[in-house]
Amino acid sequence: MYLLILGLALWAGAHFFKRLAPAVRAKMGASGKALVAALSVLAIVLMVMGYRATDFVVIWEPPAGMRHLNYLLMVVAFYLFGVGAAKGTTAGWLRHPQLSAVIVWAVAHLLVNGDLSAIVLFGGLLVWAIAEVIVLNRTTTWVRPADVSIKGDAKALVIGLIVMSIAIAIHIWLGVNPFGG
Template sequence: MIWLILGLALWIGAHFFKRIAPGVRAGMGERGKLLVTVLSLAGVVLMVVGYRAAEWVPVYSPLPGMGHANNTLMLVSLFLFGVGGTKGTLYPKIRHPMLWGVVVWSVAHLLVNGDQASLVLFGGMGLWALVSMVLINRAEVWVPPTGGRGLKGDAMNVAGTLVLLGVIAMIHAWLGHPVFLGTYS
Protein backbone atom coordinates (compact mmCIF):
# COMPACT_ATOMS: atom_id res chain seq x y z
CA MET A 1 0.00 0.00 0.00
CA ILE A 2 2.95 2.31 0.59
CA TRP A 3 3.84 2.32 -3.13
CA LEU A 4 0.26 3.19 -4.02
CA ILE A 5 0.21 6.08 -1.55
CA LEU A 6 3.64 7.29 -2.65
CA GLY A 7 2.57 7.18 -6.31
CA LEU A 8 -0.60 9.10 -5.54
CA ALA A 9 1.43 11.66 -3.56
CA LEU A 10 3.86 12.09 -6.48
CA TRP A 11 0.99 12.57 -8.95
CA ILE A 12 -0.79 15.09 -6.74
CA GLY A 13 2.41 16.93 -5.80
CA ALA A 14 3.54 17.20 -9.40
CA HIS A 15 0.16 18.52 -10.53
CA PHE A 16 -0.23 20.95 -7.61
CA PHE A 17 3.32 22.31 -8.07
CA LYS A 18 2.06 25.07 -10.39
CA ARG A 19 -0.67 26.02 -7.90
CA ILE A 20 1.43 25.82 -4.73
CA ALA A 21 4.58 27.53 -6.01
CA PRO A 22 3.65 29.34 -9.23
CA GLY A 23 6.72 31.59 -9.19
CA VAL A 24 9.13 28.71 -8.78
CA ARG A 25 7.33 26.69 -11.44
CA ALA A 26 7.26 29.59 -13.91
CA GLY A 27 10.97 30.25 -13.31
CA MET A 28 11.81 26.69 -14.30
CA GLY A 29 10.31 27.07 -17.79
CA GLU A 30 10.61 23.91 -19.88
CA ARG A 31 12.58 22.15 -17.14
CA GLY A 32 9.50 22.55 -14.93
CA LYS A 33 7.32 20.84 -17.52
CA LEU A 34 9.84 18.02 -17.76
CA LEU A 35 9.93 17.67 -13.97
CA VAL A 36 6.13 17.50 -13.77
CA THR A 37 6.08 14.91 -16.56
CA VAL A 38 8.74 12.71 -14.94
CA LEU A 39 7.13 12.90 -11.49
CA SER A 40 3.69 12.19 -12.98
CA LEU A 41 4.93 9.14 -14.88
CA ALA A 42 6.77 7.87 -11.80
CA GLY A 43 3.56 8.41 -9.82
CA VAL A 44 1.53 6.39 -12.32
CA VAL A 45 4.04 3.53 -12.26
CA LEU A 46 4.06 3.49 -8.45
CA MET A 47 0.25 3.64 -8.31
CA VAL A 48 -0.08 0.67 -10.67
CA VAL A 49 2.58 -1.37 -8.87
CA GLY A 50 1.19 -0.44 -5.46
CA TYR A 51 -2.41 -1.16 -6.43
CA ARG A 52 -1.56 -4.55 -7.90
CA ALA A 53 0.56 -5.48 -4.86
CA ALA A 54 -1.87 -4.21 -2.21
CA GLU A 55 -3.52 -6.72 0.07
CA TRP A 56 -7.25 -7.01 -0.59
CA VAL A 57 -8.99 -5.49 2.41
CA PRO A 58 -12.77 -5.31 1.95
CA VAL A 59 -14.46 -2.05 2.96
CA TYR A 60 -17.87 -2.38 1.28
CA SER A 61 -19.61 -4.73 -1.13
CA PRO A 62 -20.48 -3.22 -4.50
CA LEU A 63 -24.13 -3.57 -5.50
CA PRO A 64 -24.93 -6.31 -8.03
CA GLY A 65 -25.10 -5.16 -11.64
CA MET A 66 -22.83 -2.15 -11.16
CA GLY A 67 -20.51 -3.42 -13.90
CA HIS A 68 -22.90 -2.08 -16.52
CA ALA A 69 -22.97 1.32 -14.81
CA ASN A 70 -19.16 1.21 -14.69
CA ASN A 71 -18.89 0.53 -18.41
CA THR A 72 -21.36 3.29 -19.27
CA LEU A 73 -19.59 5.79 -17.01
CA MET A 74 -16.27 4.81 -18.57
CA LEU A 75 -17.65 5.75 -22.00
CA VAL A 76 -18.65 9.14 -20.57
CA SER A 77 -15.27 9.53 -18.86
CA LEU A 78 -13.28 8.76 -22.00
CA PHE A 79 -15.49 11.07 -24.05
CA LEU A 80 -14.84 13.88 -21.56
CA PHE A 81 -11.09 13.28 -21.83
CA GLY A 82 -11.32 13.92 -25.57
CA VAL A 83 -13.50 17.06 -25.48
CA GLY A 84 -10.57 19.50 -25.39
CA GLY A 85 -8.57 17.71 -28.05
CA THR A 86 -11.32 17.19 -30.60
CA LYS A 87 -13.04 20.54 -29.94
CA GLY A 88 -16.60 19.37 -30.58
CA THR A 89 -19.84 21.02 -29.50
CA LEU A 90 -19.09 20.62 -25.78
CA TYR A 91 -15.66 22.26 -26.06
CA PRO A 92 -16.85 25.82 -25.31
CA LYS A 93 -19.44 24.64 -22.76
CA ILE A 94 -17.50 22.52 -20.25
CA ARG A 95 -14.68 23.85 -18.15
CA HIS A 96 -12.15 21.20 -17.08
CA PRO A 97 -13.43 18.30 -19.24
CA MET A 98 -10.37 16.15 -18.46
CA LEU A 99 -10.71 16.69 -14.72
CA TRP A 100 -14.43 15.88 -14.95
CA GLY A 101 -13.38 12.76 -16.85
CA VAL A 102 -11.18 11.77 -13.89
CA VAL A 103 -14.09 12.32 -11.48
CA VAL A 104 -16.39 10.13 -13.60
CA TRP A 105 -13.62 7.49 -13.94
CA SER A 106 -13.19 7.53 -10.18
CA VAL A 107 -16.90 7.10 -9.46
CA ALA A 108 -17.17 4.35 -12.09
CA HIS A 109 -14.40 2.35 -10.45
CA LEU A 110 -15.69 2.89 -6.91
CA LEU A 111 -19.04 1.43 -8.02
CA VAL A 112 -17.39 -1.92 -8.74
CA ASN A 113 -14.45 -2.01 -6.32
CA GLY A 114 -15.05 -1.94 -2.58
CA ASP A 115 -11.57 -2.66 -1.26
CA GLN A 116 -9.19 -0.40 0.63
CA ALA A 117 -6.67 0.01 -2.20
CA SER A 118 -9.45 1.01 -4.60
CA LEU A 119 -10.72 3.61 -2.17
CA VAL A 120 -7.22 5.06 -1.88
CA LEU A 121 -6.50 5.03 -5.63
CA PHE A 122 -9.84 5.91 -7.20
CA GLY A 123 -11.05 8.04 -4.31
CA GLY A 124 -7.71 9.86 -4.14
CA MET A 125 -7.67 10.60 -7.86
CA GLY A 126 -11.29 11.78 -7.81
CA LEU A 127 -10.60 14.03 -4.86
CA TRP A 128 -7.47 15.40 -6.56
CA ALA A 129 -9.52 16.28 -9.66
CA LEU A 130 -12.20 18.07 -7.62
CA VAL A 131 -9.63 20.04 -5.61
CA SER A 132 -7.78 20.90 -8.82
CA MET A 133 -10.94 22.39 -10.32
CA VAL A 134 -11.51 24.50 -7.20
CA LEU A 135 -7.91 25.77 -7.22
CA ILE A 136 -7.97 26.59 -10.92
CA ASN A 137 -11.35 28.32 -10.66
CA ARG A 138 -10.08 30.47 -7.78
CA ALA A 139 -6.93 31.44 -9.67
CA GLU A 140 -8.35 32.10 -13.13
CA VAL A 141 -11.50 33.55 -14.64
CA TRP A 142 -12.75 31.20 -17.34
CA VAL A 143 -13.25 32.60 -20.78
CA PRO A 144 -15.03 29.95 -22.85
CA PRO A 145 -13.01 29.07 -25.94
CA THR A 146 -14.31 29.97 -29.35
CA GLY A 147 -14.15 28.04 -32.55
CA GLY A 148 -13.84 24.31 -32.67
CA ARG A 149 -14.96 21.61 -35.06
CA GLY A 150 -18.59 21.22 -33.95
CA LEU A 151 -20.19 17.90 -34.84
CA LYS A 152 -17.08 16.80 -36.75
CA GLY A 153 -15.12 17.10 -33.48
CA ASP A 154 -17.81 15.13 -31.65
CA ALA A 155 -17.66 12.37 -34.28
CA MET A 156 -13.87 12.25 -33.92
CA ASN A 157 -14.25 12.06 -30.15
CA VAL A 158 -16.81 9.25 -30.30
CA ALA A 159 -14.54 7.24 -32.60
CA GLY A 160 -11.53 7.85 -30.36
CA THR A 161 -13.55 7.01 -27.26
CA LEU A 162 -14.63 3.65 -28.68
CA VAL A 163 -11.11 2.75 -29.79
CA LEU A 164 -9.64 3.75 -26.44
CA LEU A 165 -12.33 1.82 -24.55
CA GLY A 166 -11.40 -1.27 -26.59
CA VAL A 167 -7.70 -0.82 -25.79
CA ILE A 168 -8.45 -0.33 -22.10
CA ALA A 169 -10.68 -3.42 -22.07
CA MET A 170 -7.88 -5.48 -23.66
CA ILE A 171 -5.34 -4.22 -21.10
CA HIS A 172 -7.74 -5.01 -18.25
CA ALA A 173 -8.30 -8.51 -19.67
CA TRP A 174 -4.54 -9.01 -20.06
CA LEU A 175 -4.16 -8.05 -16.37
CA GLY A 176 -6.85 -10.56 -15.42
CA HIS A 177 -9.79 -8.17 -15.06
CA PRO A 178 -12.17 -8.74 -18.01
CA VAL A 179 -14.52 -5.76 -17.92
CA PHE A 180 -17.21 -6.94 -20.33
CA LEU A 181 -17.70 -10.47 -19.03
CA GLY A 182 -19.36 -9.62 -15.74
CA THR A 183 -16.13 -9.76 -13.70
CA TYR A 184 -15.17 -6.31 -12.50
CA SER A 185 -12.29 -5.09 -10.43
Protein backbone atom coordinates in the same frame (compact mmCIF):
# COMPACT_ATOMS: atom_id res chain seq x y z
CA MET B 1 -0.45 0.46 0.72
CA TYR B 2 2.52 2.81 1.19
CA LEU B 3 3.46 2.69 -2.50
CA LEU B 4 -0.14 3.38 -3.46
CA ILE B 5 -0.37 6.40 -1.16
CA LEU B 6 3.09 7.62 -2.25
CA GLY B 7 1.98 7.37 -5.89
CA LEU B 8 -1.20 9.34 -5.15
CA ALA B 9 0.77 12.02 -3.29
CA LEU B 10 3.33 12.26 -6.09
CA TRP B 11 0.55 12.51 -8.70
CA ALA B 12 -1.21 15.29 -6.79
CA GLY B 13 2.03 17.12 -6.03
CA ALA B 14 3.21 17.01 -9.64
CA HIS B 15 -0.12 18.32 -10.90
CA PHE B 16 -0.46 21.02 -8.22
CA PHE B 17 3.16 22.17 -8.75
CA LYS B 18 2.19 24.84 -11.30
CA ARG B 19 -0.43 26.26 -8.92
CA LEU B 20 1.60 25.97 -5.69
CA ALA B 21 4.85 27.41 -7.07
CA PRO B 22 3.95 29.32 -10.25
CA ALA B 23 7.14 31.40 -10.33
CA VAL B 24 9.38 28.35 -9.98
CA ARG B 25 7.38 26.45 -12.59
CA ALA B 26 7.47 29.38 -15.03
CA LYS B 27 11.27 29.66 -14.72
CA MET B 28 11.61 25.99 -15.62
CA GLY B 29 9.90 26.40 -19.01
CA ALA B 30 9.78 23.21 -21.08
CA SER B 31 11.88 21.32 -18.57
CA GLY B 32 9.09 21.91 -16.03
CA LYS B 33 6.62 20.16 -18.32
CA ALA B 34 9.06 17.28 -18.73
CA LEU B 35 9.49 17.04 -14.95
CA VAL B 36 5.72 16.93 -14.38
CA ALA B 37 5.38 14.28 -17.10
CA ALA B 38 8.17 12.15 -15.61
CA LEU B 39 6.75 12.47 -12.09
CA SER B 40 3.28 11.58 -13.42
CA VAL B 41 4.59 8.41 -15.04
CA LEU B 42 6.45 7.49 -11.86
CA ALA B 43 3.27 8.18 -9.85
CA ILE B 44 1.25 5.86 -12.09
CA VAL B 45 3.87 3.12 -11.74
CA LEU B 46 3.84 3.50 -7.94
CA MET B 47 0.03 3.48 -7.83
CA VAL B 48 -0.17 0.31 -9.97
CA MET B 49 2.58 -1.43 -7.99
CA GLY B 50 1.03 -0.36 -4.69
CA TYR B 51 -2.47 -1.40 -5.74
CA ARG B 52 -1.29 -4.81 -6.89
CA ALA B 53 0.83 -5.40 -3.76
CA THR B 54 -1.88 -4.43 -1.28
CA ASP B 55 -3.86 -7.16 0.46
CA PHE B 56 -7.46 -7.49 -0.72
CA VAL B 57 -9.60 -6.18 2.14
CA VAL B 58 -13.33 -6.11 1.36
CA ILE B 59 -15.11 -3.04 2.70
CA TRP B 60 -18.38 -3.53 0.82
CA GLU B 61 -19.76 -5.80 -1.89
CA PRO B 62 -20.85 -3.88 -5.01
CA PRO B 63 -24.30 -4.81 -6.39
CA ALA B 64 -24.14 -6.79 -9.65
CA GLY B 65 -26.09 -4.17 -11.59
CA MET B 66 -23.40 -1.57 -11.03
CA ARG B 67 -21.23 -3.21 -13.67
CA HIS B 68 -23.47 -2.01 -16.49
CA LEU B 69 -23.57 1.52 -15.09
CA ASN B 70 -19.77 1.38 -14.83
CA TYR B 71 -19.48 0.52 -18.55
CA LEU B 72 -21.72 3.44 -19.50
CA LEU B 73 -19.84 5.84 -17.25
CA MET B 74 -16.52 4.68 -18.72
CA VAL B 75 -17.70 5.60 -22.23
CA VAL B 76 -18.74 9.01 -20.89
CA ALA B 77 -15.40 9.44 -19.09
CA PHE B 78 -13.35 8.61 -22.16
CA TYR B 79 -15.54 10.85 -24.32
CA LEU B 80 -14.90 13.71 -21.87
CA PHE B 81 -11.19 12.92 -22.02
CA GLY B 82 -11.40 13.29 -25.82
CA VAL B 83 -13.19 16.63 -25.44
CA GLY B 84 -9.96 18.00 -24.00
CA ALA B 85 -8.28 17.42 -27.37
CA ALA B 86 -11.20 18.24 -29.70
CA LYS B 87 -13.15 21.47 -29.84
CA GLY B 88 -16.67 20.12 -29.93
CA THR B 89 -19.78 21.76 -28.57
CA THR B 90 -19.12 20.12 -25.20
CA ALA B 91 -15.88 22.12 -24.93
CA GLY B 92 -17.99 25.27 -25.21
CA TRP B 93 -19.83 24.64 -21.94
CA LEU B 94 -17.56 22.34 -19.89
CA ARG B 95 -14.57 24.17 -18.43
CA HIS B 96 -12.53 21.15 -17.28
CA PRO B 97 -13.33 18.20 -19.56
CA GLN B 98 -10.31 16.08 -18.66
CA LEU B 99 -10.72 16.60 -14.92
CA SER B 100 -14.42 15.87 -15.34
CA ALA B 101 -13.37 12.68 -17.11
CA VAL B 102 -11.24 11.70 -14.10
CA ILE B 103 -14.16 12.40 -11.76
CA VAL B 104 -16.56 10.24 -13.80
CA TRP B 105 -13.87 7.53 -14.19
CA ALA B 106 -13.19 7.45 -10.44
CA VAL B 107 -16.88 7.31 -9.52
CA ALA B 108 -17.42 4.51 -12.05
CA HIS B 109 -14.59 2.50 -10.51
CA LEU B 110 -15.84 3.11 -6.98
CA LEU B 111 -19.25 1.72 -7.98
CA VAL B 112 -17.76 -1.69 -8.84
CA ASN B 113 -14.80 -1.98 -6.48
CA GLY B 114 -15.46 -2.29 -2.77
CA ASP B 115 -12.00 -3.21 -1.51
CA LEU B 116 -9.80 -0.93 0.59
CA SER B 117 -7.05 -0.39 -1.98
CA ALA B 118 -9.61 0.49 -4.69
CA ILE B 119 -11.31 2.94 -2.36
CA VAL B 120 -7.94 4.55 -1.56
CA LEU B 121 -6.85 4.66 -5.23
CA PHE B 122 -10.06 5.78 -6.93
CA GLY B 123 -11.25 7.84 -3.97
CA GLY B 124 -7.87 9.56 -3.81
CA LEU B 125 -7.91 10.41 -7.50
CA LEU B 126 -11.52 11.60 -7.17
CA VAL B 127 -10.55 13.95 -4.32
CA TRP B 128 -7.51 15.17 -6.30
CA ALA B 129 -9.59 15.92 -9.42
CA ILE B 130 -12.23 17.83 -7.44
CA ALA B 131 -9.52 19.79 -5.60
CA GLU B 132 -7.79 20.54 -8.91
CA VAL B 133 -11.05 21.92 -10.36
CA ILE B 134 -11.51 24.14 -7.30
CA VAL B 135 -7.94 25.42 -7.42
CA LEU B 136 -8.09 26.07 -11.17
CA ASN B 137 -11.41 27.90 -10.84
CA ARG B 138 -9.90 30.15 -8.17
CA THR B 139 -6.56 30.80 -9.88
CA THR B 140 -7.36 31.00 -13.59
CA THR B 141 -9.82 32.75 -15.84
CA TRP B 142 -11.65 30.63 -18.38
CA VAL B 143 -11.99 31.84 -21.92
CA ARG B 144 -14.89 29.92 -23.42
CA PRO B 145 -13.82 28.48 -26.79
CA ALA B 146 -15.79 30.19 -29.54
CA ASP B 147 -14.75 27.95 -32.42
CA VAL B 148 -16.64 24.76 -31.57
CA SER B 149 -18.56 22.36 -33.80
CA ILE B 150 -20.36 19.03 -33.79
CA LYS B 151 -17.37 17.66 -35.75
CA GLY B 152 -15.30 18.22 -32.62
CA ASP B 153 -17.77 16.12 -30.62
CA ALA B 154 -17.46 13.28 -33.13
CA LYS B 155 -13.67 13.61 -32.99
CA ALA B 156 -13.82 13.53 -29.17
CA LEU B 157 -15.89 10.34 -29.28
CA VAL B 158 -13.41 8.67 -31.65
CA ILE B 159 -10.44 9.80 -29.52
CA GLY B 160 -12.23 8.59 -26.39
CA LEU B 161 -13.04 5.18 -27.85
CA ILE B 162 -9.45 4.70 -29.06
CA VAL B 163 -8.01 5.65 -25.66
CA MET B 164 -10.63 3.44 -23.95
CA SER B 165 -9.56 0.50 -26.15
CA ILE B 166 -5.95 1.09 -25.16
CA ALA B 167 -6.96 1.24 -21.47
CA ILE B 168 -8.89 -2.03 -21.81
CA ALA B 169 -5.87 -3.68 -23.46
CA ILE B 170 -3.58 -2.45 -20.66
CA HIS B 171 -6.01 -3.78 -18.03
CA ILE B 172 -6.06 -7.18 -19.72
CA TRP B 173 -2.25 -7.14 -20.09
CA LEU B 174 -1.99 -6.45 -16.35
CA GLY B 175 -4.28 -9.42 -15.67
CA VAL B 176 -7.45 -7.48 -14.86
CA ASN B 177 -10.20 -8.07 -17.40
CA PRO B 178 -12.62 -5.15 -17.05
CA PHE B 179 -15.43 -7.30 -18.48
CA GLY B 180 -15.15 -10.04 -15.90
CA GLY B 181 -13.69 -13.07 -17.63
